Amino acid sequence: MTPRVSAVPAAAALLAGLAAGPAAGQSLNIDIGPPGGGPPHTYAAAGEAGVWNSIPAADGSTTSNLLGLDGAPTAADLRQIGGLDLVTVDDPETAGGDDLLMDDYLVTFNPNLETCIFLSDMAPGEYEVLIYARMPAQPGVLSDTFVDQEPGMPHYSVGGAWPGGHQELVTYSRHLATVGADGDLYFHSGIAPGADPADGAALNGFQVRFLPEIFKDGFEVGDASRWTTVP
Secondary structure: OOOOOOOOOHHHHHHHHHHHOOEOOOOEEEEEOOOOOOOOOOOOOOOOOOOEEEEOOOOOOEEOOOEOOOOOEEOOEEEEEOOOEEEEOOOOOOOHHHHHHHOEEEEEOOOOOOEEEEEEOOOOEEEEEEEEOOOOOOOOOOEEEEEOOOOOOOOEEEOOOOOOOOOEOOOEEEEEEEEOOOOOEEEEEEEOOOOOHHHOEEEOEEEEEEHHHOEEOOEEOOOOOOOOOOO
């Protein structure tokens, strides 16, 4: 079993980060939901543990200086367009951090407009993006996810019965994206092909990981099995 790097305690890291000022774009955990209602910093979901930004991401709103996994402010800003309603559903099958991440979500019912997340001022480089897009307590509803900066821009359908934990293409999709000098990273959750728009499409949250951070001190931090090379 490969050892994992422990997360920095959120409170201490946050104080250090505030003293240092905003840093370059880095790894981020984002829960879509009411402020203060996100998972604890010890919760990893399908990615890495660390501080979770918990934001409602209202349509047209911008959230600046998102916190990195260590709690330090980054230069990254988030704007959301398309998801008009923030919905909370008590899925009896989820618990703990899974419940806090997956039971609230932005929804779109427009087949021509996804819930779109626009990240700006990210550091150029390779990123892993995990998009959580499962409609809680509605296993028959699928969401179509994609990332503009992923080569070929493949689309994935996400949804299904709760599997007892995170599972790719059931609770989330995994993407490899390249951020250029413009610092932009855009991703989406929309109505799945052939689905009834009245069922909607969900976006519960996401994790963005700067790939040079996959390995630290010789230890594997994340799942690098999808990549042929690791920076």
